[in-house]
Amino acid sequence: MEMQSVGAAFIRPGQLLTDRTALSAARRWTQAVSEADGVCVIHLSPGADPCEITAELREQGLRASPNHVFRGQPLFFGGPASRPFPVPPIPHKPGRSHSDVVVGLLDTGVAKHPWWAGTDWYGQTAPEDGDATEGSQAGHGTFIAGLLARQAPGAALRVHRVLDGDGVSDEATVARALFRMRERPPHVLNLSFGGHTFDDRPPQLLGDAIAALQDTVTVACAGNTGSDRPFWPAAMPNVVGVAAVDASEERRAPYSGYGTWVDACARGDWLTSSFLDGGDFAGYATWSGTSFATALVAGALADAAKSEPAKEVARRLFDSEDARQIPDLGVLIPASL
Template identity: 30%
Template sequence: MSQPGGPSRPSFSLSALIRLVRWPWRVVRRDPGQSVDVQPVDPERLNRDKLRVQARVVRDALKGDVAAAGPEDRPAKDDAELVYLYRPGHALAQAERLDDVMAFFERRGEEFDGRPERVDEPGPGLVLLRLPRRRDEGDDVLATLAELDEALGRPEGKDQPPIVSPDHLVYVTPAKGGLCPATEPEVPKTRRPWPPQAPAGEEPKPAERVRVAVVDTGLWADAVGSAMTPWLESDDIFADPADVEHVNPAAIHPYAGHGTFVAGVISCLAPDTRVEVEGLLTHGGAIYESAIIAQLNDALNDDDHPQLISISAGTHTRGGWPLLSFALLAAAHRLAERDDILVVAAAGNDASDQPFWPAAFSWAVGVGSVDPDGTVSDFSNVGEDWVKVYARGRDLVNAFPRGTYICHEPPNAGQVRHFDGLARWSGTSFSTPVVTGLIAARMRATGEDARTAWTKVLGDGTSATDPRGGAITIVGPLT
């Protein structure tokens, strides 16, 4: 499941990023001898500037081949208002409706500079098209898709995908005002992981190991077998050579270590689990929808397929409709019916109640975040009809590359942080592997299939009522 071209790091100018987030600060002075705090004047402006910076990381990593949609599915005039990102000049279509799509362009030929070009079939029942430019509005994919909706019909239910869709970018779960985890990595105050490392118990036979795929940024291989992170054992943690993440210790790049951190959380909760880290989200923490679905389809077609797929990534979508590629993949592989494969996905971190995909699919386990006191984290997305479960996602501690990291997001842009193999991090990115680890541990202990184990884990959870989340269920340790 390696991405064509292998892992890459976004290239960007730190000084340019810092200039981008110049900010009116209010200095708060304490008593003599105490440190000086610098606090932002306007939190809303902070979120907007943060989003601009993070979108720039993705744009640079994909060499500008990115478009942003704002409210009401219109092109965003400013990255600060983006709702989702997509691939310009392209669209995804249901293969069984492709003739209808082509007929639309035949009827409206005078409005377009040519006809759609069939580029690829990245997943079952899915076609990637290169769209012709509009003669009146240029490369406006969203306007073209809106007209196709009118001609071919919109989805009739919230679980129904559209006939045509943008090639969305799926990215590591976005924060409020950003396309990233809820925080940049922080230096931990402890050398112990959180959640704590569970006792290993009797080692299972290789054929009995629970198989987990972590779809993320890749594996920082130095963490495996390290004295700092002994729970990442060489017999348990795997990655293809193309999925190994290369990190410059003098300048750790944005999103580095994300997949390794996630794998570490699973390994702490479910020792002796076979965890394979897939390096798909290597371009600024993002990947085209068409590319990730091709890799997932290959994995699901493997006889030795993963039993659990942990995805700490996703996106909002055009119209709020389900991701077309994932809907077709789920139908082809019967993910709603099977007991031997379960997808666990992050609910996202932009404090929204709008569906975040793929977590919002009925066949997926959508995971939100709570704080150590059991309240829903201020960054976590919520939704009683699609966030299935919550686990602690605030201030987890696990594996992270050694070296120097320079913050690129306000209000900490330019701050230098030094890491020695561990980090403290927050987000639904990290509550997700807590749930994955709990399911894997139960599968190992009981021999239950993935869906049965998930049902039992959920049943053992704690019910609560939260001001934002409503009626929620919390699983796993909190303190």
């Protein structure tokens, strides 16, 4: 789909997100409306500026946002690896441990892999993700699923494909997927994607969708921007924003986002995990980025949530005086892989 750059952010041109309460006020700019899962996408008349209309509607106390574009893995600043590299098979047996914890994974989908062959959760996921192997970033979700599976043994994944094969989505797609999760909310939710907003304010419709998952701990990546500019949804106050540290777990990875809005960090450099089977790859890869540091944090929370509610785990972990804090990176979560 088409996108344009506005205010150092990407948006879908000619699209405005609202809820029903704003439809009447936006009528004079409206060419068509598509409504689904709590989100209205207004297709604007030619020449109408979604950013200007957003500001006008917000001044009236209404909820509105341009349809911001979100991206998965691409490294915007430095870093050791902007793409995955093949590695030999990684020894891992799923084992027989079972957890009642459910981890939501919104990403590019999850491809078939020996690590979850025969699991109940993959059998439920596979039909939706039949095209999870197509595109330059198609293995992103499969890689994250492997990190979660090893970090939280026995936990079930609930996978929804919101990023296309090139790792691109938008606010409307993500918000609608989140609203659909309200009837069966996961304990922990992994969002390894994000983006900037045109005004550096929280994207309102996405914020509403996350807030509706009241008992879910939402974990999101701080972005591979190498800057302290807020990256959404990670910068939201009800989201655990995750930065990446290097392999020493002592220093910020040079590509990682950082700032006072970041809550936690974990290793992001040269992690190994499950991947696609094809081309140069035989089902395994090494890759770097805040996307994968996020999976380590989400997995650690999910593993601890076997014995207490996930919200309590997060509160205890991030409010503890004993936790090791790194300035502008938050609490360090050591990798257990």
